[in-house]
Amino acid sequence: YRQANDAKIAEFLRVQQANEAQPVLYTKTPQTAVTQAPVSSDRVYLLRLCESGNNYSNRNNATYRGAYQYDFSTWANYGGYYDPADAPPEVQDAKFAETYARRGGSPWPVCSKRAGL
Numbered sequence: 001y002r003q004a005n006d007a008k009i010a011e012f013l014r015v016q017q018a019n020e021a022q023p024v025l026y027t028k029t030p031q032t033a034v035t036q037a038p039v040s041s042d043r044v045y046l047l048r049l050c051e052s053g054n055n056y057s058n059r060n061n062a063t064y065r066g067a068y069q070y071d072f073s074t075w076a077n078y079g080g081y082y083d084p085a086d087a088p089p090e091v092q093d094a095k096f097a098e099t100y101a102r103r104g105g106s107p108w109p110v111c112s113k114r115a116g117l
Contacts, residue, residue, distance in 0.1 A: 005049050005050055005053055006050075006114075008049060009046050009049060009050060009114055009115070043115045043116050043117050044093075044096065044115070044117075046111075046114065046115035046116070047068070047105075047108060047111050047112060047114075047115040047117060048067045048068065050108075050110070050111035050114050050115060051067065051068055051069045051108060051111050052066065052067050052068070052069055054067065055067060056085070056087075056088075056089045056092055057085045057086075058085060059083075059085045065083055065084040065085040066083075066084030066085045066087065066092050067084075067089070067092050067093075067096075068084070068092060068095070068096050068099075068108070069108075070084040070095065072084075074099075074107070075095065078091065078094075078095045079091040079094070079095070100117075104117075105117040
């Protein structure tokens, strides 16, 4: 299971790097203050793929659940859902965004590195 996901991640990164090598045209936009650089949805997808196989209802582990493999104490009934695997994708994604803004990739030490976060 892990090897299949690792192969998918490697292929995704290969294609991503090829796309990044293409010239990009930028337009001038107003400067805005941000505390944390935005996270690429592609990178978040890779993190989910590594953590749970991109399965929002992942219950393969009694301790870590859902797409981002939260434990129950960290999840803390977020959005009114006791089990992270029961929460809809938008709630799990919101919790990820909140956690990432506070802690960066540290809660996902292996997969955040693989995903390039």
